[in-house]
Amino acid sequence: MERAKKPSMVSTGLDRANRPSILSPSITGPQPTVRIEGGKVTAILPTGDSVEVLLYGATVISWRNNGKENIFVSEAAKLDGSKPVRGGIPVVFPAFGPPPKDHATGALPQHGFARNSTWEYLGKSSSESGALSKGGDDSVKLDFGLSSSNISADHKKAWPYDFGLVYSVTLGKDGLQTMLNVRNEGKEAFEFQMLLHSYWTVDDITKVAINGLGSTTYIDKVLDGGEHTESQTGLKITGEVDRVYKSIKQDTTSISSIDGKPRLDVTRDNISDTVIWNPWIAKTKAMADLRPEDSYKHFVCVEVGSVDGWQKLEPGPSNKGKGKAAAGPPSPQKEGKRKHSGSPEGVEGQKPKRKKSQEFGGSNTAGPSSARPVTPVKPTESATTAAAARGNAPFTTTPAPAGPTLSIGPLAPAVPQSNRSRVRRPFGYSNTFRVLVDTPPNPLVFTLHEDRFCQRSRYFHGQRAWTNLEPKGQSNRVTGLDKPRTKGTVEPMFGRYVAASISEVLEFNETIRGIYNLNFRSYFDLYILADYQGDLRMANSVIDSLITASELSGDLPDWKADIDYLYSGTLPGSKTPRAV
Ligand SMILES: O=P(O)(O)OC[C@H]1O[C@H](O)[C@H](O)[C@@H](O)[C@@H]1O
Numbered sequence: 001m002e003r004a005k006k007p008s009m010v011s012t013g014l015d016r017a018n019r020p021s022i023l024s025p026s027i028t029g030p031q032p033t034v035r036i037e038g039g040k041v042t043a044i045l046p047t048g049d050s051v052e053v054l055l056y057g058a059t060v061i062s063w064r065n066n067g068k069e070n071i072f073v074s075e076a077a078k079l080d081g082s083k084p085v086r087g088g089i090p091v092v093f094p095a096f097g098p099p100p101k102d103h104a105t106g107a108l109p110q111h112g113f114a115r116n117s118t119w120e121y122l123g124k125s126s127s128e129s130g131a132l133s134k135g136g137d138d139s140v141k142l143d144f145g146l147s148s149s150n151i152s153a154d155h156k157k158a159w160p161y162d163f164g165l166v167y168s169v170t171l172g173k174d175g176l177q178t179m180l181n182v183r184n185e186g187k188e189a190f191e192f193q194m195l196l197h198s199y200w201t202v203d204d205i206t207k208v209a210i211n212g213l214g215s216t217t218y219i220d221k222v223l224d225g226g227e228h229t230e231s232q233t234g235l236k237i238t239g240e241v242d243r244v245y246k247s248i249k250q251d252t253t254s255i256s257s258i259d260g261k262p263r264l265d266v267t268r269d270n271i272s273d274t275v276i277w278n279p280w281i282a283k284t285k286a287m288a289d290l291r292p293e294d295s296y297k298h299f300v301c302v303e304v305g306s307v308d309g310w311q312k313l314e315p316g317p318s319n320k321g322k323g324k325a326a327a328g329p330p331s332p333q334k335e336g337k338r339k340h341s342g343s344p345e346g347v348e349g350q351k352p353k354r355k356k357s358q359e360f361g362g363s364n365t366a367g368p369s370s371a372r373p374v375t376p377v378k379p380t381e382s383a384t385t386a387a388a389a390r391g392n393a394p395f396t397t398t399p400a401p402a403g404p405t406l407s408i409g410p411l412a413p414a415v416p417q418s419n420r421s422r423v424r425r426p427f428g429y430s431n432t433f434r435v436l437v438d439t440p441p442n443p444l445v446f447t448l449h450e451d452r453f454c455q456r457s458r459y460f461h462g463q464r465a466w467t468n469l470e471p472k473g474q475s476n477r478v479t480g481l482d483k484p485r486t487k488g489t490v491e492p493m494f495g496r497y498v499a500a501s502i503s504e505v506l507e508f509n510e511t512i513r514g515i516y517n518l519n520f521r522s523y524f525d526l527y528i529l530a531d532y533q534g535d536l537r538m539a540n541s542v543i544d545s546l547i548t549a550s551e552l553s554g555d556l557p558d559w560k561a562d563i564d565y566l567y568s569g570t571l572p573g574s575k576t577p578r579a580v
Pocket of ligand 1: 097110111197221242243275276277301303
C-alpha cells in the first residue's frame with residue numbers, strides 16, 4: 001500500500017459527519033491542566049504554579065508557587081507506597097499519634113490509615129472561566145476519595161466503621177486549599193481525629209518564627225506531656241519541638257523569618273488545633289527516611305487539625321453533625337433533590353443501585369480543612385454553582401456544610417471581593433462509576449462522574465452499565481487496553497484518555513502539548529485506544545489535535561515509522577487503515 005508521507009493523510013477518509021460541535025475550537029484562554037500518571041496526579045495552572053498529589057495517602061508532595069517549592073519531602077522518603085511519605089502533606093485519620101489502647105482506634109497504627117492507603121482520584125474541576133487577564137480565577141480542584149471499601153483488611157478489622165472521606169486539593173493563583181470531608185456511612189457513630197501533617201519548606205529553621213500562637217495552651221510532648229501556655233508571640237525553634245496547640249483563637253498561624261519577613265500563612269476555619277513539629281538533630285538522625293541529616297533545618301511542620309479529644313460523628317443523612325468540627329452546617333440537599341445534569345438511569349432504564357459509600361460529600365461533614373493564602377475566604381456561593389449558571393459545570397454539586405477550613409498560602413494581597421464567590425465547595429458525587437485499569441498487581445482505579453464522562457464520550461456512555469455492577473461487588477475492569485503495544489503504557493494511556501475526556505479533548509496548543517508530554521506516537525496510541533473503544537468523538541478529536549500539532553511543528557517525526565505503527569495498531573475494519 002502506498003502510504004502518504006504528509007500529516008494531512010490522517011485527516012482524509014475519516015468519518016467527520018458525526019463530529020460533535022463540542023470540538024469547535026472555542027478557546028477561552030489557557031486552562032489549568034491535569035495529568036494522571038504513575039499513581040500521581042499533577043495539576044498545572046497557566047501561570048506555571050503546580051501541585052502534585054500521590055494517590056498513596058492522597059499525599060500532596062509538591063506545591064510550587066511563583067517558582068518556589070513550598071512542600072518539603074525528604075530525599076529518603078518512600079514514594080512507592082511501601083510506607084507513609086516522610087514529608088509532603090500526609091492526611092492523618094482517624095487517629096492522631098499512637099492511638100490510645102482503650103479507644104476504638106486502639107489497634108490502628110500511629111496517625112491511622114489514611115496516609116498509608118491508596119485513595120481514588122475522583123476527578124478535577126476548574127472554573128473554565130479563562131485566563132486571569134479575562135477575569136478567570138484560574139484554579140483547579142482535585143478530589144480524592146477513601147472509603148471503608150478500599151482500605152486494607154487489617155485496617156478494616158482494626159477500625160470496622162463504614163466511612164467516606166473526600167479530600168479536595170485546590171490549587172489557586174494565591175495558594176493551596178486542602179479540605180477533608182468526613183462522612184459516616186454506617187449505622188453506628190464513630191469518633192475520629194484528623195490532621196493535615198504539612199511539612200513546609202523554610203530556608204533555615206533557626207531563623208524562623210511561628211506567629212499567632214501567643215497565650216495559647218499547648219501540650220508539650222517533648223517536655224513532659226503536660227499543659228503549658230505559650231509565652232512567645234513569635235515562637236522560635238531552637239531544639240526538638242512537638243507541641244499540640246489547642247483551641248487556638250486566631251485563624252492564622254504564620255511562618256515568618258525572625259526579623260518579620262513573611263513566608264507562609266496557615267489559616268484555619270472552624271477547626272482549632274495545630275501541631276508544631278520539628279525533630280531537630282538527634283531524632284532526624286534516628287529516622288532513616290529523613291535525609292539528608294541536616295534536613296531538619298529546612299522544614300517546619302505546622303499541622304492543622306482536630307486532635308484535642310475526639311470528634312463524634314453520628315450516622316445517617318439526617319445527622320447535622322456533632323462536635324465542634326461539624327457544628328452548624330446548613331442542611332444538605334436531600335438525595336431526590338440533587339441536581340443531575342445527566343440521567344441517573346442505567347442503560348437498561350433501571351436506577352442504578354448506589355452504594356452509600358459512593359455518595360461522598362453529603363450531609364455528615366466534619367473536619368474539613370482548606371489551605372489558601374492569607375485572608376480566609378468565607379464562600380458565599382460555590383464556583384460550580386457559578387459555572388452551572390454559565391452552563392459549563394463540570395460536575396453536579398451539593399451544598400457544602402460550613403466546615404473547618406485550613407488556609408495555607410504564601411503571603412499575598414487579600415483575595416478581591418469579586419473572586420470570593422468563586423471559592424469552591426466539595427462536590428456531590430451523586431453518581432459515579434469506577435474503572436479499574438487492569439495492570440496487576442496494582443490496578444489503577446479511576447472513579448468517574450457519569451454526568452461528565454457519559455455525555456462526552458460514547459465509550460464511557462457505553463460503560464454506564466458498570467455502575468449497575470457495583471452493588472454486586474463486581475469489578476469494572478477495562479480489558480483490551482493493552483492494544484497500544486508498548487508495554488507498560490496501559491496505565492498512563494488510560495489516564496491520558498480520561499484527562500483528554502475531561503479537558504474537552506486536547507484542544508491543542510503548545511502548553512497542553514508540553515503538559516501532556518504528547519508526541520506523535522502518543523497521539524497515535526490515544527487514537528488507537530479511541531478506535532478500539534469505538535469512541536468516534538475522541539478519535540476525531542485526536543485527529544484534530546494531530547493536525548494542529550503537525551501544523552505547529554517544524555520538526556516532524558519519522559513519519560513513515562509512525563504511520564506503520566498506526567496502521568498496524570488499529571482494528572481490522574477501522575477506517576484508519578483504509579485512510580492510510
Ligand atoms: O514519624 P511519624 O509517624 O510520621 O510522626 C511524625 C510526628 O508527627 C506529629 O508531628 C507528632 O506530633 C509527632 O509526635 C511525630 O513524631
